[in-house]
Structures are given as C-alpha cells and as structure tokens.
Amino acid sequence: MSVEVNDFLKVSTPIEWVQTALRNIDLLLVDHANCEKKAASTAISLLYRYVEETSLLKQLSRLAREELRHFEQVVSVIESRRIEYVQLSASRYASRLHQLIRKKEPYRMIDTLIVCAIVEARSCERFGCLVGNVEPQLSDFYENLLLSEQRHFRTYLDLAGYYGEEELERRLPVFLAADKESILSIEKKILLSQWPYRLNRETFEC
Secondary structure (H helix, E strand, C coil), rough: CCCCCCHHCCCCCCHHHHHHHCCCCCHHHHHHHHHHHHHHHHHHHHHHHHCCCHHHHHHHHHHHHHHHHHHHHHHHHHHHHHCCCCEEECCHHHHHHHHCCCCCCHHHHHHHHHHHHHHHHHHHHHHHCCCCCCCCCHHHHHHHHHHHHHHHHHHHHHHHHHHHHHHHHHHHHHHHHHHHHCCCCCCCCCCCCCCCCCCHHHHHHH
16 A cells, blocks of 8 residues: 555644754654654564464564664664653553554454554654754754654555455544544643653653
8 A cells, every 4th residue: 555644644743743842852852762662562562462464473573673773773862962861651642542442353453553554654744844953963864764664654554454454444534533633632742652741851751
C-alpha cells in the first residue's frame, strides 16, 4: 500500500506544538529518545507475541534494530549537548489509541499494527515540522530520520493489510479519528507523540 503520511493523517500538527517544541529542544530530545526506545520495545513484543507469523517476524526484527540505532543516535545528541537524561511519564496519546485495540485475535494483531502505523506516521509528520526550524545540524538529523519513519509507517500499514485488508479498511477510520481528536484536544501535552502540559521535566510524557 503506497500512502503518503500527510495524506494518511486526518489533521496536521498545530503550529502551537512546533512553537512549544522549539522552545524546549532539550526536553524534546529526551522525549524523542524515549519514543525510539518504546518503538523498539513494541516491535520486539510483537515478535514474541506472534512467533508463528513469519511474514511479520523478519520485518519487525529489522524495524526493531533500526529503532534501537535511532535511540543510540538520539542519546549521542543528548550527550553532545550535555542534556540531563530524565525520566518522563508515559504517553496519554498512545494509551488512548491502545484503548481501542480489541482483545480477541486476529483483531488484536490487526488493531495493534494499525496503531503502530499511526504512531509512526505522526512521528514522521512531526519530524517534518522540525526540519528547517531547528539549528542546521539537528535539522539534518531529523530529515534523515524522517525517511526511516515513513518506511516504518508503511511497514506496519502493509502488515495490517496483509493480515486483514477488510478489517484494515473498517478499523483505520476509527483510529485515525482518535488520533485527530487527541491532536486537536485542549489539553496541553505531547512532544513527539503528544502535547505539552506545564513546561517542566515532571510534566512531559513520551
């Protein structure tokens, strides 16, 4: 399935998110590192859950390795900028999407793959918001990552279609509507995958 991220998502990130992120680059990078680590963990958990699905295993193994490489790259940026790597709270954005995942298989797998596709698409879209708006070295960094996130988005979306094209067509609008509602919600939180509350380390989530 060939789908562009900006055509896939139903709403663009508000300019307020970009402005908030640009004022809080250090926390943005810590949030980003946590998101890459979580993305790798999610892919690995799917490898363990669906050991019989060989079509899924190879693709997600490769994806998990790439997410961990991205994590290492972001940590290197954090270290080079002498940023304190603090613990951030869990994502409300992601949890809202996960609440819609059905419990019974194979629907659970298809829904999970859809959620992963949307999260990757949103991250990709937000990397695009940063490119050209941050310092040149960081801008190049995010431009390179953007291409990987596009590929991850398509991997998850294609896998969801492989395991249930009709279910993908039926369920995708449900999850995209939830993504849109979260992105446009009044609450002020999230960095790479959500909005920001008060701007301090205790109130950010990844």
